[in-house]
Amino acid sequence: MTFYKMKNKYIINAFAALLLMIGLTSCDNRELVQVDNSAAPIAMDLSAEHIFLDKNYPDNPALNVSWTQAAYTVPVEVNYKIEASKDKDFKTPYVLGTVAQSLRTATYTVSQLNTAAQTIGLTKNIEGKMFLRVISALGANQIKAVSNVTTVNVTPYALEYPNFFLVGAASYVGWNSGVAQALYKMDNFSYIYTYLSQESFRFLGQQAWSPINYSIDNPGTDAASRYFKQTSANIVFSDRENMKFTGAAGIYKIEINADGAVQSLNATASPLGFEYPNLYVVGSLNGWNAANAIPMTRKSEGVFELTTTLGANTEMKFLGQQAFASLEWGNILKNNNGNSGFLGPKEDNSNIVFNGNGGSYKITVNLKAGTYTIE
Template identity: 55%
Template sequence: MKNYNIYKFFFAIVVFLGIISCEEREELVIDSTGSPIVMDLSKESVFLDGNFPNNPALTVNWEAASYSIPTEVNYIIEASSTENFTEPYVLGTFGQSVKYATFTAVQMNNAAAGIGLPANVAGKMYLKIKSYIGTTQQLQQESNVTSVMVTPYKLVYPDFFLVGEASYVGWTASAAQILHKSENESIIYTYLEKDKNFRFLGQQDWNPINYSIDDATTDAGNRYFKQVSSNITVADHENMKFGGESGIYKVVIDADKTVQSLKITASPILAFDIPQVYLVGNVAGVNWTVESAVAMTKTGAGVFEFTTTLPADAEFKFLGQQSWGALDWGNISSTGNTGFLGPKDDNGNIKFAGDGGSYKITVNIKAGIYTIVKQ
C-alpha cells in the first residue's frame, strides 16, 4: 500500500510539471523587431546580353531582419515595374544564413519580362525584400524599396512537344508533336482523346524538360502552366488529363512569363476521318476551279496524298468537298508554308515556291500537319 501511494505521488508531480511546461510554451511569443534592409545593389544599371545568359548580372545585399527570440528567418526578393508592387515578380527565395544573392542575365531577363519591361529598352525595375518565419510565411516584414535600370533582350520562348495517351503520337517521346511557335504563343490543331493523360516536353525526349500544371501535387521541376482551361485537370504528379470529347482540338500555349497558360478548345471541324479530301489551287490544272478540285489518295484515317508538279508561285488548299463548304483546311492562321494545318476561318493558302518539278503533297488532318516533298 505504501508503494502504491508513492507511485501516486510521483505521478501527480509529473502531471503538475507537464501542465506548467505547457503553460509556459503557450506564453512563448515571437515578435518582429527589425525589418530587412536592402544595403546595396552591385550596379545602378544593367544591360543584359542574351549571348551570355548565365553570366552574373546583379547582386543584391541586405541586412538581416530581427525577431525577439532566435528563430529561422527566410527571405523573398521581389521585382516590380511600379514602386507600390501591385503585381510583384518573385526573383528568388532564400534561407536564414543568406545575406546576398547574385542573379544571372537570364534570371534578370525573365524578371524583366515578368514585370512587363519591353525588350531592348532601358526600364526601371524596383526591388524589395520580404522576411518571414514558418512554412506559412508568418510575421512578414518588408525592406525599403530600391531600383535599378534594366535593358532586357528579346526573349526566346521555349518549344513545346505534345506527348501522351491522349495525343496522336501516344507515349513515344521521340515522335512527340512540336507545336507551331509564333513569338510567345505555340499552337496546333490536333487529335486529343477523352479521359486520357498527356504532357508537354521541351524536346523529343523525356529529359531534361517536362511541362505540367503548376500545382502542389505535381513534381516541382515540371510545374509550369499557371492557367489551364476547364477541360484540363491534374492526372498525377507528372501528367495532365484531357476531359473533352475525342476529336480535333486547338491547343494554345501562351509562354509569356506573366501568363504561362494552356487552353484547349474544339476545332470547327472536330472530325478527322474524312471520306475524301480534294486539292484546289493553281496546281494539277485545277486553276482554283473548285468544282474541278482533284481527289487525293487516302492512305490512313485522316491522311491523304497527291503527287503533282508545283510552279514557283504554287498556292493551294485542302477541301472535304468539291465546293467552298465547311470542310476547308489550309496553312494555320494565315497564308504561308509552316507545315501546320488550320481549319476554315483560321487558315490561309499554302504558298510554296516550286521549281516545276514533281512533289508529293501529304495532309494529315488527325495530326494537324502537311508536308511537301520533292520526288
Template identity: 55%
Template sequence: MKNHKIYKFFFAIIMLFSVMSCEDREKITIEENDAPIVMDLSKESVFLDGNFPNNPALTVNWDAASYSVPTEINYVVEASSTENFTQPYVLGTFGQSVKYATFTAVQMNNAAAGVGLPADVTGKMYLKVRSYIGTSQQLQQESNVTSVMVTPYKLVYPDFFLVGEASYVGWTASAAQILHKVENESIIYTYLEKDKNFRFLGQQDWSPLNYSIDDATTDAANRYFKQVSSNITVADHENMKFTGETGIYKVIINADKSVQSLKATASPIPAFDIPQVYLVGNVAGVNWSAENAIAMTKTGAGVFEYTTTLPADAEFKFLGQKSFGDLDWGNISADGASGFLGPKGDNGNVKFVGDGGSYKITVNIKAGIYTIVKQ
C-alpha cells in the same frame, strides 16, 4: 488533505506561467526603434548577354529584419516594372541566414520578361526585399524600393513535343509531335483521346526534358505547367490525362515565365476522318473555283495527298466539300507555309514558293499538319 491543497496550489502556479509564456510567444512584433531593412544593389545598370546566361548579373544586399523576440525570418526579393509593385515578380526566397543574393543573367532576363520589359530595350526595374515569419507570411516588413536599368535579351522559349496514348503518335518518342511555336506560344490542332495519358517532351527522345503539371505528386524535375484547362488532370508522377471527348483539339502552351499554361479546346472541326478532301487555289488549273476543286487521294483516316506542279506564287487551301463551306483548312492562324494546319476561322492560305516542278502535297487532318515534298 493538506498535501492535496499544496498540489493544487503548485498546479495553478504552473498553469499561470504557461499562459504567460504563450502570450509572450504570440506578441512577436517588429521592433519600432530599428530602421526597416535596407536594400542595396551592386550595379546601377545591367546589360544582359544571352550568350552567357549563367554569368552573375546583379547582387542584392539587405540588412536583417528585427522582431521583438528571436524567431526564424524569411526574405523574398521582388521585382516590378512599377514603383508600387502592383504585380511583383519573385526573383527568389531565402532563409534567415542569407543577407544577399546574386542573380544570373538568365534569372534577371526571366524577371524582366515577367514584369513586361521589352527585349533589347533598356528599361527600369524596381526591386525590394520583403521579410516575414511563419508559413502564412505574418508580420511582413518591406525594404526601401530601389531601381536598376536593365537591357534584357530576347527570350528563347522551349520546344514542346506531344507524346502519349492520348496523342496521334502514341508512346513513340522519336515520332513525338512538335507544336508550332510563335514567341512564347506553342500551338497545334491535333487528335486527343478521352481518358488516355500523355506528356510533353523537350525533344524527340525521353530525355533530358519532360514537361508535366506543377504538382506535389509529380516528379520534381518535370513540374512545369502552373495552369491547365479543366479537361487535363494529373495522371501519375510523370504523365497527364486528357478527360475531354475524343476528337480534334487546339492545344495551346503559353511558355511565358509568369504563366506556363496548357489548354486544350475543341476545334471548330472536331472530326478528322473526312470522306473526301479537295485542293483549291491557283494550282492544277483550279483558279480558286471551289466547284472545280481537285479531289485528293485518301491514304488513311484524315490523310490525303495529291501531286501537282507548283509555281513560285503557289497559294491554296483544303476543302471538305466543293464549296467554301464549314470544312475548310489552311495554314494555321495566317497565310504562310508553316506545315501546321488550322480550321476555318483560324487559318490563312498555304503560300509556297515552287519552281514549276512536281510536288507531292499531303494533308493529315488528324495530326494537324501538311507537307509539300519535291518529287
C-alpha cells in the same frame, strides 16, 4: 478493486489533458505578446545601375542585391523575399528569389534577370527601369516588413521559350517518343490542332524521353517534370510523370502559354473532325475556283495525297467539299500566311504559301495529326 484502478486511470488521463491545455495556452500567449518587428530590412545596395543582358552568357552573374538585417523583438528565424516590378507601387510584383535568415545578399544570373525583366513587361533590346525591394517575414509570411525601393536600368534580350512535343496514349502517336508531335511555336505560345482521347499524356522537350519532360505542377508529379501551373478543366493530374485528358475523343486545339508567369495548357474542341471521304486543294494553282477544286487521294483515315506542279508564290487551302463552306483547312492561325506545316480549321487559318520552282511536288495532309507537308 477493478473500479478503483479504472477511477485512477480516468483521473490520470484528465490531469494529462489539463497539463497539455495549459502548455498550449502558454505557448500561444507567448507568441502573440512578445514577437514584433522593430526594424525593416534597410535597403538595398545594388552592384550596378545599368545592365545590358547578353544572351550569349546566360549563366554569368548580372546583379548582386544586399541589405541589412531586419530586427524583431525576440530572436526568431527571418526569411527574405526579393521582388522586382515595372512600377514603384509593385502592383504586379515578380519574385526574383527567397533567402534564408543567415544570408543578406543574393546574386542573379543574366538568364534569371532577363526572365524577370520580360515577365514584368520590359521590352527586349530597350533599356527599361526595374524597381527592386526586399520583404522580411517570419516563418510562413507572418509579420512582414518592407525595405525601401531602389531601381536598376536593364536591357533584356528576347526570351527563348521551350519547344513542346506531345506524346502518350491520348495522342495520335501513342507512346513513341521518336515521333512525338511537335507544336507550332510563335513567341511564348505553342499550338496544334490534333487528336486527343481519354488517356494519359505528357510533353517532351525533344523527340526523346530525356532530358526534358513537362507535366502538371502538382505535388504528385516528379519534381523535374512540374511545369504547367494552369490547365483547362479537361486536363488533370494522372501520375508521377503524366497528365490525363478527360474529354470526348476528337480533334482539339492545344494551346500552351510558356510565359514564366503563366505556364498554362488548354485543350479546346475543334469545330472539325478528321474522318472525311474527300479532300480537295484550292488556290492560285486553279484560280481559287472552289467548284473545280482539285481532288486528293485518300490514303488512310484522315490522310490524303496529291502530286502536282507548284510554281513560285503558290497559295492554297484544303476543302472537304468543292465549295467554300464549313470544311476548310489552311495554315494554322488567322493572319498567319505561310508554310508552317500545321493545319487550322475554318475561322482559324490563313493561306498556305509555298515557293515552288515549277517542278512536281507531293502534298500530304493528315487531318488527324493536324499537319501537312509539301515535298
